[in-house]
Amino acid sequence: MSFIYNIGIHLTHFGLKCASVFNQKIKKGVVGRETTFNTLKENLKPNNKTLWFHCASLGEYEQGLPVFKVLRDHYKNHKVVLSFFSPSGYEIRKNSPIADVVVYLPLDSKKNAKRFLDYVNPELTVFVKYDIWPNFLKELKHRKLQAILISAAFRENQSFFKFYGKPLREALFAFDYIFTQNEASKKLLESINYTNVTVSGDTRFDRVFSQLNIDNSLDFIQKFKQDKLCIVAGSSWPEDEILFVNYINSEVSKDLKFIIAPHNIKASQIKHIQDKLSVESVLFSEKDNKQLENAKVFIVDTIGILSKIYSYADIAYVGGAMGTTGLHNTLEPAVFGVPIIIGTNHSKFPEAQEMIDNGGMFAVSNQMAFNDILNALIFDSEKRLSSGKTNSDYIKNNTGAVTKITTYLKL
DSSP, X not given: OHHHHHHHHHHHHHHHHHHTTTOHHHHHHHHHHHTHXXXXXXXXXXXXOEEEEEESSHHHHHHHHHHHHHHHHHOTTSEEEEEESSHHHHHHHTTOTTOSEEEEOOOSOHHHHXXXXXXXXXXEEEEETTOOOHHHHHHHHHTTOEEEEEEEOOOTTSGGGSTTOHHHHHHHTTOSEEEESXXXXXXXXXXXXXXXXXXXXXXXXXHHHGGGGSOOOOHHHHXXXXXXXXXXXXXXXXXXXXXXXXXXXXXXXXXXXXEEEESXXXXXXXXHHHHHOSSOEEEGGGGGGSOGGGOSEEEOOSSSOHHHHGGGOSEEEEOSSSSSSOOOOSHHHHTTTOOEEEESOOTTOHHHHHHHHHTSEEEEOSHHHHHHHHHHHHHOHHHHXXXXXXXXXXXXXXXXXXXXXXXXXXX
């Protein structure tokens, strides 16, 4: 089976090369991986002490960041190597202050694993959630280098737990310890006789909870919102945005303000939203030349400020679950104590179902359902406030994963 896996890696390399001709995102990854070893050679010396953090993409980076920060602070004399597999992580966080070197992780061949670890030789390796690379992990184990997996989440239908999943299953045993998000994941690991496991919870709760300790003020958002009720649509896709456009155009209330932060900030998509609106809108990119208080809709055509914008929300909508792209981060608005609306395609996001069960989140499948719950939250202040509080309580009650992990590491 290992032979088949390694053949598959080489076929993947060939497939990505071919696909990169037609897809810019894939091309960035292919080109970026070709520079990895030169980057490591230029920035690391044989006598450097190092830590290695690996994340599949941006979401896993945000998830691991609370732990990364503690390790960065504790190991002040170590160099930190941060690797990503996806361009969406690397391109946004290639200048991350928690790392000395940021690279694309090469494809998981035996040769790449040996060469990578020859350069990095990490005293501690931290993988986040699920990005399991057998050859890299086996090489770590062979060299007796410590590795842990944090915020792990497993499902019964994954290859680790199938008869054909031996290479991936063996890779799990390369981790000295695994910290899972939930009891179900722990039991799945125990079913394959992996016992160095603890339910720590999800480090994302610690990550979003820390947002309350920073300055979240944005003067231009305050100028736009004034004292009006504000509904924020975060990480929206076209299927989400049409719900908002239809609702806004119906002019249910002239006292409402809307902020739309699309996942896709390409100019064509932003223009499409503006063209569909029958009310005055303003873009982030033109905020300095507009009377913000006169606009009904503020469209965020930039990245990096959504978590602060949520602090101005009275009601939040989080995109991704109305279609099939995957629900975006619902914990970010929840920490600010606001009720949240999402689509119904959220089965892979247990925190969403928990917040729905708590009464702080509402899943809708169509325009009518969206209108009904949004109106209920707008016009019933008691419902709005109580629903929001259940969300902030939920976040607070689920923090503590970072402490469990750092206690194990004896920091």
